[in-house]
Amino acid sequence: MAQAVELPRNEEGIATALGILKQRFGDRFHTGQAMRDQHAHTTTYIKPQAPDAVVFPTSTKEVSDIIKVCAIHHVPVIGYGTGTSLEGHVNAPAGGICVDLSTMDKILSVNADDLDCVVQPGVTREQLNTYLRDRGLFFPIDPGANASLGGMASTRASGTNAVRYGTMKDNVIALEAVMADGRVIRTAQRAKKTSAGYDLTRLLVGSEGTLGLITEVTLKLQGIPEAIRAARMSFPSIDAACQAVMTTIQYGIPVARIELMDELNVR
Numbered sequence: 001m002a003q004a005v006e007l008p009r010n011e012e013g014i015a016t017a018l019g020i021l022k023q024r025f026g027d028r029f030h031t032g033q034a035m036r037d038q039h040a041h042t043t044t045y046i047k048p049q050a051p052d053a054v055v056f057p058t059s060t061k062e063v064s065d066i067i068k069v070c071a072i073h074h075v076p077v078i079g080y081g082t083g084t085s086l087e088g089h090v091n092a093p094a095g096g097i098c099v100d101l102s103t104m105d106k107i108l109s110v111n112a113d114d115l116d117c118v119v120q121p122g123v124t125r126e127q128l129n130t131y132l133r134d135r136g137l138f139f140p141i142d143p144g145a146n147a148s149l150g151g152m153a154s155t156r157a158s159g160t161n162a163v164r165y166g167t168m169k170d171n172v173i174a175l176e177a178v179m180a181d182g183r184v185i186r187t188a189q190r191a192k193k194t195s196a197g198y199d200l201t202r203l204l205v206g207s208e209g210t211l212g213l214i215t216e217v218t219l220k221l222q223g224i225p226e227a228i229r230a231a232r233m234s235f236p237s238i239d240a241a242c243q244a245v246m247t248t249i250q251y252g253i254p255v256a257r258i259e260l261m262d263e264l265n266v267r
């Protein structure tokens, strides 16, 4: 397990923020060791570093209230979706408050005609696809884990479907986010075509919670293909496999997923 970086802690600020947030959030605010450990222990090779508390907001206003308290008292805020990230993303090297967004898990609207939907950040990929199935639609980004869509936007997730559908950067249309001072911003509308202003959506996608917490995500949807076929092929070398992939794409064959497995992967 790799060593984690330790940063100086603002003990006074953390104690004050804990007191204020405990009063505001009651039994949705946790300082118990088990809950804190659970929010630092992910599938990472980096040593876990637990936050000082975990809070479960249910609205954008509550996320904003938490961040305002933390900003005033100079306390770190760590967003948390489902904790499936692989590089110690949810560690709290200077302590702070973990904001678990899993309780913000509502699908707010599905605009089937426009092929888009609006979800809260705690909605997971599988939850959305189960909900969409009856309408013949699906959300194609599949990083392997049943991650939250807020977490996937924050890590700019991709997966085996990227060859056809791109990554989160290509599939997030707009975001609502609470910035580091507690202000709520909306980066765009649902319109797919716009040239107005800065592209704050792309700036926030992949920012891993460092710029703010995402509280609403507008996503592109796709039609479920009428038929799906899978195939496995062996190649004499990695180079030959890559050539086959390039040729497939150049011929315009609509492959949805491609994954390379070498001997080491399989082992």
Ligand SMILES: Cc1cc2nc3c(=O)[nH]c(=O)nc-3n(C[C@H](O)[C@H](O)[C@H](O)COP(=O)(O)OP(=O)(O)OC[C@H]3O[C@@H](n4cnc5c(N)ncnc54)[C@H](O)[C@@H]3O)c2cc1C
Pocket (backbone or CB within 6 Å): 042, 043, 078, 079, 080, 081, 082, 083, 084, 085, 086, 089, 090, 101, 121, 142, 143, 144, 145, 147, 148, 149, 150, 151, 152, 153, 154, 155, 156, 157, 158, 159, 160, 208, 209, 210, 212, 213, 214, 215
């Ligand atoms: C088996 C496996 C296979 C994987 N394969 C791939 C792959 O092929 N391609 C790929 O791209 N990824 C892959 N991943 C990584 C995957 O993309 C991430 O685990 C996932 O996107 C994180 O989502 P989460 O909800 O678990 O976020 P968390 O792990 O909870 O958080 C991830 C980061 O986002 C921040 N965050 C979480 N929610 C928010 C929010 N609402 N607002 C702001 N910041 C937030 C956190 O602070 C943290 O920095 C894989 C993971 C696993 C476990």
